[in-house]
Amino acid sequence: MSKYLERAKEIRAIVEPHHNCAQSVLMSFTQSLNLDDETAFKLATAFGGGMKSGITCGVIVGGLMVLGLFGVDAPADTQALIKTFKEKHSNMIDCAELLRVNAEAGGQRKPHCDALVYEMVQYVENVLKEKGRI
Numbered sequence: 361m362s363k364y365l366e367r368a369k370e371i372r373a374i375v376e377p378h379h380n381c382a383q384s385v386l387m388s389f390t391q392s393l394n395l396d397d398e399t400a401f402k403l404a405t406a407f408g409g410g411m412k413s414g415i416t417c418g419v420i421v422g423g424l425m426v427l428g429l430f431g432v433d434a435p436a437d438t439q440a441l442i443k444t445f446k447e448k449h450s451n452m453i454d455c456a457e458l459l460r461v462n463a464e465a466g467g468q469r470k471p472h473c474d475a476l477v478y479e480m481v482q483y484v485e486n487v488l489k490e491k492g493r494i
Contacts, residue, residue, distance in 0.1 A: 364388045368481040372474045377401075380408020384477045385422025385484070392494060393429050410455025417455045419480040420445055426484050430493040437487065444483060 361369075368388040371379050379387065382404040390400050406412060407421040423441055427433065445453060452458050462472040488494040 362485055364481050364485045365478060368477055372477060381418030381473055381477050382407035382422035385419050385480050386425050388481045389426045414456030415454050417453055417458055419476045420453060423480045423484045427487065430488055432487060432491050432493060
């Protein structure tokens, strides 16, 4: 298991304070960014729960934050991240819709969101490796 995925699992296991999905993805990479956890936590606070309004899933926003901080900001990279996410999740990117479909299938929220965080951390790590950033 990579250090980034291991860190994501540590973060998702913390009960208090709660770390939203955007925070969890961003904070998984803080050590390689020389970014402290407190700043990352505050920076991504408003992006959980689909920007607190059920729109774009926080893992997408967190993933894009990480790529940007590593200097990976070409439109093609952003589009590839979103396209890959959509392909894996029935063309959905909105938090409310992802949670609704999960609940209708009998899933629980935390394991669902944890899985999305781990998926995004792995995706971002792969992109960063491909681009020679880590």
